[in-house]
Amino acid sequence: MSQLLLRRLLLIVPGVLGITALTFFLIRLAPGDPILLLAGERGVSAERYAELQHQFGFDQPLFIQFTDYLWQVLNGDLGTSVVTQTPVLEEFGKLFPATLELAVIAMIIATLIAIPAGVLAAVKRNTLIDHCVTAISLVGYSMPIFWWALLLILLFSVNLGWMPVAGRLNFIYDIQSVTGFMLIDTLLAGDQDAFLDALHHLVLPAIVLATIPLAVITRMTRSSMLEVLKQDYIRTARAKGLSEYSVIFKHALRNALIPVITVIGLQISILMTGAILTETIFSWPGIGKWILEAVYRRDYPVVQGGVLLMAGLVILVNTTVDLLYVVINPALRKQK
Amino acid sequence: MRLKVYPIAAVFLILIAANLQPAVASTLVYCSEGSPETFNPQLSASGTTFDASSRQIYNRLVEFKLGTTEIVPGLALRWDISEDGLEYTFYLRKKVSFHSTKYFTPSRDFNADDVLYSFNRQRNTSAPWYKVSGGVYKYFNDMGFNKLIRDVIKLDDYRIKIVLNKPDSPFLSNMAMDFASILSKEYADSVMKAGRPEQLDIKPVGTGPFMFVKYEKDAFIRYRAHPGYWRGREKLDKLVFAITVDPSVRYARLRTGECQVMAYPLPTDIKSMKKNPAIKVAEQPGLNTAYWAFNVRKAPFDQARVRQAMNYAINRQAILDVIYQGTGKIADSVIPPTIWSWKALDNVYVYNPDRAKKLLAEAGFAGGFDTNIWAMPVQRPYNPNARKMAELIQQDLSKIGIKANIVTYEWGTYLKKSREGEHQTILLGWTGDNGDPDNFFSPLLSCAAAETGNNRSFWCNKEFDDLISLARVEQEQGKRKKLYRRAEVIFKQEAPWMTIAHSVRYQAYLKSVQGLKMDPFGGIYFSGVSLK
Numbered sequence: 001m002s003q004l005l006l007r008r009l010l011l012i013v014p015g016v017l018g019i020t021a022l023t024f025f026l027i028r029l030a031p032g033d034p035i036l037l038l039a040g041e042r043g044v045s046a047e048r049y050a051e052l053q054h055q056f057g058f059d060q061p062l063f064i065q066f067t068d069y070l071w072q073v074l075n076g077d078l079g080t081s082v083v084t085q086t087p088v089l090e091e092f093g094k095l096f097p098a099t100l101e102l103a104v105i106a107m108i109i110a111t112l113i114a115i116p117a118g119v120l121a122a123v124k125r126n127t128l129i130d131h132c133v134t135a136i137s138l139v140g141y142s143m144p145i146f147w148w149a150l151l152l153i154l155l156f157s158v159n160l161g162w163m164p165v166a167g168r169l170n171f172i173y174d175i176q177s178v179t180g181f182m183l184i185d186t187l188l189a190g191d192q193d194a195f196l197d198a199l200h201h202l203v204l205p206a207i208v209l210a211t212i213p214l215a216v217i218t219r220m221t222r223s224s225m226l227e228v229l230k231q232d233y234i235r236t237a238r239a240k241g242l243s244e245y246s247v248i249f250k251h252a253l254r255n256a257l258i259p260v261i262t263v264i265g266l267q268i269s270i271l272m273t274g275a276i277l278t279e280t281i282f283s284w285p286g287i288g289k290w291i292l293e294a295v296y297r298r299d300y301p302v303v304q305g306g307v308l309l310m311a312g313l314v315i316l317v318n319t320t321v322d323l324l325y326v327v328i329n330p331a332l333r334k335q336k
Numbered sequence: 337m338r339l340k341v342y343p344i345a346a347v348f349l350i351l352i353a354a355n356l357q358p359a360v361a362s363t364l365v366y367c368s369e370g371s372p373e374t375f376n377p378q379l380s381a382s383g384t385t386f387d388a389s390s391r392q393i394y395n396r397l398v399e400f401k402l403g404t405t406e407i408v409p410g411l412a413l414r415w416d417i418s419e420d421g422l423e424y425t426f427y428l429r430k431k432v433s434f435h436s437t438k439y440f441t442p443s444r445d446f447n448a449d450d451v452l453y454s455f456n457r458q459r460n461t462s463a464p465w466y467k468v469s470g471g472v473y474k475y476f477n478d479m480g481f482n483k484l485i486r487d488v489i490k491l492d493d494y495r496i497k498i499v500l501n502k503p504d505s506p507f508l509s510n511m512a513m514d515f516a517s518i519l520s521k522e523y524a525d526s527v528m529k530a531g532r533p534e535q536l537d538i539k540p541v542g543t544g545p546f547m548f549v550k551y552e553k554d555a556f557i558r559y560r561a562h563p564g565y566w567r568g569r570e571k572l573d574k575l576v577f578a579i580t581v582d583p584s585v586r587y588a589r590l591r592t593g594e595c596q597v598m599a600y601p602l603p604t605d606i607k608s609m610k611k612n613p614a615i616k617v618a619e620q621p622g623l624n625t626a627y628w629a630f631n632v633r634k635a636p637f638d639q640a641r642v643r644q645a646m647n648y649a650i651n652r653q654a655i656l657d658v659i660y661q662g663t664g665k666i667a668d669s670v671i672p673p674t675i676w677s678w679k680a681l682d683n684v685y686v687y688n689p690d691r692a693k694k695l696l697a698e699a700g701f702a703g704g705f706d707t708n709i710w711a712m713p714v715q716r717p718y719n720p721n722a723r724k725m726a727e728l729i730q731q732d733l734s735k736i737g738i739k740a741n742i743v744t745y746e747w748g749t750y751l752k753k754s755r756e757g758e759h760q761t762i763l764l765g766w767t768g769d770n771g772d773p774d775n776f777f778s779p780l781l782s783c784a785a786a787e788t789g790n791n792r793s794f795w796c797n798k799e800f801d802d803l804i805s806l807a808r809v810e811q812e813q814g815k816r817k818k819l820y821r822r823a824e825v826i827f828k829q830e831a832p833w834m835t836i837a838h839s840v841r842y843q844a845y846l847k848s849v850q851g852l853k854m855d856p857f858g859g860i861y862f863s864g865v866s867l868k
Contacts, residue, residue, distance in 0.1 A: 031745075031746035031748070031749055032746050032747065032748045032749070033748045033749075033752075036748035036749075036751055036752055037747060037748050038381075038472075038474070039751075040381075040751070041716075041751070041764065041765070041766055041767070042381075042478055042779070042790070043751065043755060043788065043789070043790050045788065048477060052472065055470070055471065055472070082470070083373050084371075084373050084374060084553075085374065085379075085469040085470045085534065085537070086538075091553065094552070094553055095553065095554065098555075150584060150585075150588075153585065153588050154588065157588060157592055158588050158591050158592055161592065164592075164594060165585060165588045165589045165592055165594050166578075166580055166585050166588075166589060166594070167555070167556075167578060167580075167594070168555065171363065171365055171556065171558075171576045171578065172363075174550075174558070177552065280581050280582055281582050281585055282585070283554075283555070283578070283579060283580045283581065283582075283585065284554075285552060285553060285554035285555035285579075286554075289554060289581070290553075290554065293370075
């Protein structure tokens with residue numbers, strides 16, 4: 001087990017290094033010079049251009065810039081945003097809790113609905129219920145997120161007035177940011193109304209963000225359950241005269257969950273990085289929007305640092321899932 | 337008997353308490369379009385940053401009268417200009433207080449030291465302050481202040497003299513621009529002493545109508561009314577910028593009342609907004625011009641007749657209908673109508689393909705020719721869709737026998753290559769900075785600009801150039817106006833461009849918002865605004 005852990009952890013190093021190099025060179029390969037973009041129609045004189053290049057360190061050979069950057073990263077410094085002049089790590093630290101909070105809530109919604117729905121569809125295979133679940137999850141999976149979010153806003157916020165349109169909290173509440181997680185901060189402040197308001201603000205974006213994982217997990221649970229239900233040990237369990245409840249939830253589901261957990265793990269990484277649209281629409285101050293904007297502005301340090309941190313996180317989640325897999329599946333544990 | 341007194345007393349007490357209770361704090365929420373880059377306007381060139389900083393937090397020595405391009409006193413009560421136009425003496429306002437915030441308590445009022453500091457930070461390249469927060473003072477350099485200003489001298493606590501290297505009549509207008517905002521020297525000293533100079537640019541202290549309270553990136557900015565504001569305390573108690581990137585979502589928030597004012601409505605939403613009884617839509621031509629420039633260094637555009645033919649060949653009304661969808665106004669002049677020197681021209685080009693053909697024949701191109709049209713890859717305030725616009729122009733040109741192919745590059749590359757003159761014809765535009773006509777003529781059409789390439793037609797006409805140079809040093813507005821009129825006549829005749837349109841800017845807000853004025857520079861000011 002510890003050997004496996006060590007091996008998995010060692011694998012992270014080349015992964016992170018590769019991502020760093022890839023981001024560093026790709027963003028520079030993309031057409032678009034940050035200084036020219038900054039200057040716009042007004043332009044910039046040749047001498048001023050040279051001066052700015054020097055200031056940003058772009059006048060160095062690319063390879064030198066890269067090794068400098070690597071050294072900087074190894075020392076825990078991800079650089080400073082060209083646009084805001086704020087350290088990348090500091091900006092990340094401020095925005096990340098918002099992304100994480102939304103992703104966690106979305107994941108809870110997705111799993112709480114998807115697993116029972118998948119089980120139900122598998123147990124009631126080829127009935128109307130099964131067809132409905134399959135159809136809805138197919139629709140959910142192919143839903144254009146942007147459109148879906150606007151639709152929900154128009155229906156629940158503008159027309160019915162049940163939900164706030166965007167943001168994390170009503171502006172009548174002024175909550176001190178301690179952890180960056182609005183639900184926790186409002187509780188720390190002891191303001192129950194603000195907590196409920198924060199929860200209220202989470203509903204629509206969480207539903208939108210949960211849509212695709214919900215569909216994926218439902219389908220995965222259904223097919224995995226179907227697979228397991230065909231197994232001999234299920235027949236044995238039934239033959240023993242166990243109740244149907246016990247057969248499904250104790251014998252079938254536990255085994256069916258193994259591939260589902262892998263999928264959930266993958267979905268978490270997708271949620272973190274794929275929140276760009278959801279964050280943009282709901283004015284959610286998170287990581288996705290931050291990196292996207294940096295790409296538009298060719299804010300190299302932010303793109304590099306942001307992608308590096310997100311990649312590190314994804315690798316971490318995947319590693320954890322892999323290890324979890326071993327914990328759940330005794331067969332695997334013995335093999336290794 | 338005593339028992340009966342209690343209810344009456346209670347009622348009285350409640351009434352008194354109700355009267356004593358202060359009026360409910362009035363808070364205005366503005367759905368803004370993005371996060372500011374910084375809270376120091378010296379460091380930025382972005383309207384979003386100015387809206388969040390200079391326009392609410394700071395003042396300038398001279399300012400634009402709200403809603404106009406007219407110069408009025410700001411932190412300077414008045415000013416003298418020497419005979420030769422080289423020395424400007426500003427007499428400063430007394431008893432102007434800086435914001436007293438959680439992170440800074442001023443011990444003195446505004447004085448000449450603050451002015452000196454604000455300009456010297458951007459001027460003294462060797463001073464320690466220069467490099468703080470990246471040290472890119474974009475506008476200060478772009479407006480030529482680094483070369484124009486010889487010295488800034490403190491005469492006494494309330495008099496400051498700025499000496500120029502050459503006379504320059506747009507100077508005062510430039511002094512009203514955001515980058516010329518006045519920061520507190522005392523605050524700068526205190527954060528420098530504490531070893532955190534960047535704090536000056538992140539947690540601002542100014543003299544303006546609102547003071548900074550809190551900013552959370554990509555989420556919101558909170559302000560509070562400056563109780564000691566020298567123009568008088570604002571009616572709004574609190575101001576919130578709710579950062580909302582998507583325009584459809586901003587509109588949804590306006591409709592549900594989550595915000596009372598929204599930035600940049602979508603042109604396609606204007607119709608539905610106007611129908612909504614709770615919403616008011618204000619409009620004004622923007623301080624911009626979209627143009628189509630002909631590279632006179634390349635045949636056949638070296639001939640004025642060919643360039644005139646182009647002006648007759650294109651149906652601009654069709655462009656306005658299709659591309660701007662009613663959010664534009666045909667441009668006949670280089671400058672937009674919000675600039676003081678603007679006046680409708682007598683002779684303007686009207687769509688006339690026959691006339692175009694005739695002119696082409698006279699120039700020796702009866703059979704037409706092949707050329708290219710460069711179209712911008714991005715949406716700009718003055719041009720919503722350059723690519724589609726190029727297609728319309730292409731169609732019109734084919735009617736007079738000209739075959740044009742459309743060329744486009746990534747935005748930075750596009751600007752660079754066109755500055756080097758690779759194009760034959762190009763679509764581009766300009767957004768004004770200071771409301772002075774020179775801000776359009778000199779950077780875009782002067783011979784000097786043909787050298788740097790900002791003059792995309794590379795047209796250099798001695799007579800025209802002399803006129804705009806004269807107008808730049810002339811102090812009297814009436815005389816300047818006449819000089820620009822004469823320059824415009826030459827411009828029309830020589831036709832280095834086809835002027836296309838000035839886009840119209842919209843502002844949408846709830847009817848409960850009172851006193852919000854449209855800013856011709858495209859910004860937003862909440863001074864003087866109240867809620868009904």
